Amino acid sequence: GAGPAWRWDDGGPTRHGLSGAQAYLGAGVLGWSAGLAARGDAVDGGATEAVAGPRAGVAARAGALVASTWVEAQGGSYAHLGAGGELRAEQPVGRVTLASRMALSAAPLPSSPWWRWPAAGGVDALRGLPSGRARAPLLSEAQLELRGPVWGPLVGAAFVDGAVADGPYWTAGAGLRLRVPPGDEADIRLDVAYTSTGEPGLVLGFGEAF
DSSP states (O other): OOSOOOOOOSSOSOEEEEEEEEEEEEEOSSEEEEEEEEEEEEEEEEEEEETTEEEEEEEEEEEEEEEEESSOOTTOOOEEEEEEEEEEEEEEETTEEEEEEEEEEEOOOTTSOGGGSOEEOBSSSSBTSOTTOEEOSEEEEEEEEEEEEEETTEEEEEEEEEEESSSEEEEEEEEEEEOOTTOGGGOEEEEEEEETTSOEEEEEEESOOO
């Protein structure tokens, strides 16, 4: 991958510009990794008391990761470079919110091992497919979700997730979110999806998928 995951802040004031940057370095017995990620926002509103938002804006993120081994490990040594970026947007439409995400990730070096290639599948992207089902040196993703209040702290959602890796993949479904204070990351999410492989999927997670 190209760095750690991030989520929208829950509510907060209007903000525009660079909202955060992160550098990280990791080392172990067999190797090391280092990376850099930055995020910028253009967000208006964000009333935390509203069940489904309202929050309108765009957030962009880009990052890079380098990694290698100290010694000849099982399967040989390797050098890895991962890079990627994504764009997220949310737009209230009446009482519902339309949310979207596009991402592109790459591991361009031939020496990168398969398990370091970008991947999708699991609880957040390509919901309903097993984690890492879509994996390739070049991965593109797109997600679209419609969210709206159902009753009290319950929010409903309908979504379509897509990705192109070693081939095209998609999942589509619907679910419920139980809003739990203080913010989005504490929410409990249950999604049911049908997938391009014909497998039905049930996903239980915390926070919004994106």
